[in-house]
Amino acid sequence: MEGRRSFEKALAIDPNNVDALSWTASVEAALGLLFLTDHPLEHLTASEAMVLKALRLAPDHPWAHFTLATLLINTNRVAQGVAVCERALTLDRNLADAHVLMGIAEFYRGCGADTESHVNQALRLSPRDIFAFHWMYTAGFAKMQVAADLEAAAWFARGIEANRNFPDLHFGYAAALALLGNLDEARAAAKTGLAVDPTFTIRRVRSVPARGNEKFVAGAKRFVKGLYIAGVPEF
Known part of the structure; x- marks a missing residue:
């Protein structure tokens, strides 16, 4: 990843560069949480060490707080996150990603129906944000938790229009379509996702432990079920 290499170069020059530490931690967190690796815990551990260092150096850095919150919420420390x-x-009311993260916390609590409003708030703040595609993925995944699969498919499709190169959107779309019974479309979406990321497997999804209450775990299992139906390989 080009961005990751740039941050690493910045840290080689100055190991205490807070912005580089915070953004490298964000990249490591993404690798660990978005089914992009078969060894997620290694990336999550590295991310947390970096962001804690950043906060020791700059206790009021908004993005560092956001990154730490991301790690906490996604590793079964929701209240703390x-x-x-x-x-x-508080440090930056216009930090749109943080509004989305509050929505992510809702579906970890099993309240996926409440996630969409947070995503919409972020989109109002930054409608052309470079990360908007991921916010749409978040809304789609939350909709699957509450079995609103038609709405989930719509969010995934919207995300694909924003960024066709994010494989998780294609796999989310495939899973939602599969659960709706649209098997031909689901398999086509899964095939497109595998063209973007040929290494993606259901095992990789399972390697990121389902964290949250019973409703969250049930929602994650629905996602995996949809992937199976859509023909995504297990290994």
Whole structure:
């Protein structure tokens, strides 16, 4: 990843560069959480070490707080993560990613129906944001938790229009279509996702442990079920 290499170069020059530490931590978190690796825990551990260092150097850095909140919420420390995310928003009310993260916390609590409003708030703040495609993925995944598969498919399709090169959108779309019974379309979406990321497998999804309450775990299992039906390889 070009961005990752740039941040690493910045850290080689100055190991205490807070922006580089925070953004490298964000990249490591993404690798660990978005089914982009078969060894997610290694990336999550590296991310947390970096962001904690960044916060020791700059306790009021909004993006560092956001990154730490991302790690906490996604590793079964939701209440603590929400508090850190609220701190990020106190420091920067227009930090759209933090609004989405509050929505992510909702579906980890099993309240996926409440996620969409947070995503819409972020889109109002930054409608052309370079990360908007991922926010749409978040909304789609949350809709699958509450079995609103038609709405999930619509969010995934919208995300694909924003960024056709993010494989998780194609796999989310495939899973939602499969659960709706649209098997030909689901298999076509899965095939497109595999063209973007040929290494993607259901095992990789399972390697990121389902964290959250019973409703979250059930939603994650629905996602995996949809992937199976759509023909995504297990290994």
